[in-house]
Amino acid sequence: MKEITVISGKGGTGKTTFTANLASLLDNLVLGDCDVDAPNLHLLLNPVNKSKETYRGAKLAIKNQNRCIDCGKCYDYCRYKAITADDFQVNNLKCEGCGVCVEVCPTKALKLESIETGSLYQAESKFGDMIHARLIPGADTSGKLVSEVKKKASEIAKRKNKDWILIDGSPGIGCPVIASLSGSDMAILVTEPTLSGFSDLKRVIEVVKHFKIPAGLVINKYDLNEEISEKIKSYCQKEDIELLTKIPYSRIIVESLKKGELFVDNDQDLRKRMLKVKANLTKIMEVE
Numbered sequence: 001m002k003e004i005t006v007i008s009g010k011g012g013t014g015k016t017t018f019t020a021n022l023a024s025l026l027d028n029l030v031l032g033d034c035d036v037d038a039p040n041l042h043l044l045l046n047p048v049n050k051s052k053e054t055y056r057g058a059k060l061a062i063k064n065q066n067r068c069i070d071c072g073k074c075y076d077y078c079r080y081k082a083i084t085a086d087d088f089q090v091n092n093l094k095c096e097g098c099g100v101c102v103e104v105c106p107t108k109a110l111k112l113e114s115i116e117t118g119s120l121y122q123a124e125s126k127f128g129d130m131i132h133a134r135l136i137p138g139a140d141t142s143g144k145l146v147s148e149v150k151k152k153a154s155e156i157a158k159r160k161n162k163d164w165i166l167i168d169g170s171p172g173i174g175c176p177v178i179a180s181l182s183g184s185d186m187a188i189l190v191t192e193p194t195l196s197g198f199s200d201l202k203r204v205i206e207v208v209k210h211f212k213i214p215a216g217l218v219i220n221k222y223d224l225n226e227e228i229s230e231k232i233k234s235y236c237q238k239e240d241i242e243l244l245t246k247i248p249y250s251r252i253i254v255e256s257l258k259k260g261e262l263f264v265d266n267d268q269d270l271r272k273r274m275l276k277v278k279a280n281l282t283k284i285m286e287v288e
């Protein structure tokens with residue numbers, strides 16, 4: 001069983017479109033959507049949710065008003081200024097869950113509690129099991145929720161003896177991306193030939209290097225700027241990152257998405273390009 005994580009560094013390069021189309025070509029797989037802040041793989045694949053788990057992440061101080069004697073100690077000791085000065089209430093948006101107020105409160109009016117920060121869904125897509133999640137906006141534990149998505153996908157893949165786990169990784173280069181890549185056998189970097197795309201690609205390559213796993217490159221909309229595409233290709237060659245495929249800018253891709261269809265089903269040339277990715281993956285991962 002091999003786990004492949006698709007990342008981009010930059011939003012909007014076509015990472016999710018690519019992942020959905022690749023999913024349709026890989027047999028016996030489990031899918032995971034690790035873009036928990038703004039998941040959209042389910043919009044393309046329309047899976048049926050089988051179960052939902054409430055995800056509890058960060059801890060916050062919760063106050064029992066009946067016990068409070070207004071001594072103000074919690075206000076004095078909270079270094080995050082999360083206790084209001086006038087009535088000593090906890091400001092949820094500022095509380096870091098450090099627990100100091102709980103320790104200093106003389107009447108045990110405060111306690112720490114895990115709060116609901118998101119939901120995790122186990123679903124069935126037309127290409128097999130799919131795990132996706134949604135973080136409540138403003139909750140700051142997306143890295144942990146990403147790890148939960150991966151853990152669940154891996155459990156199912158092992159139990160059902162799957163060949164592939166395909167992860168639509170988180171955007172950017174921060175903690176959620178690191179969580180998306182953690183434990184993966186290979187990274188696919190989807191980029192586009194713009195200066196910002198190239199610059200973000202270089203940064204994401206540095207993140208991938210840390211994991212010492214093979215990486216493959218997909219240049220999406222390569223024909224929008226062939227010169228930058230060539231520069232990206234040579235840069236990646238020097239970094240030992242194999243070009244898996246180039247995908248042109250295509251009205252068929254736009255139209256397919258509008259209709260909720262996959263572009264591999266609507267264009268033979270695009271399909272061939274994606275089959276090349278599959279063949280390359282199989283070769284790199286030495287999967288029969």
Ligand SMILES: Nc1ncnc2c1ncn2[C@@H]1O[C@H](COP(=O)(O)OP(=O)(O)OP(=O)(O)O)[C@@H](O)[C@H]1O
Nearest residue numbers: 011012013014015016017171221248249250253257
């Ligand atoms: N090769 C292409 N030709 C034309 N349009 C494309 C192509 N690839 C992607 N698109 C369009 O670009 C948009 C962004 O694609 P997509 O949502 O897959 O990007 P993403 O990298 O997953 O974005 P995000 O990180 O914001 O989730 C979509 O509207 C899609 O239709």
Ligand code: SF4
Nearest residue numbers: 078095096098099101
């Ligand atoms: S848990 Fe820490 S951050 Fe939150 S209110 Fe108490 S002292 Fe402040």
Ligand code: SF4
Nearest residue numbers: 068069071072074105
């Ligand atoms: S330390 Fe406890 S008793 Fe004092 S103001 Fe805060 S919550 Fe109330």
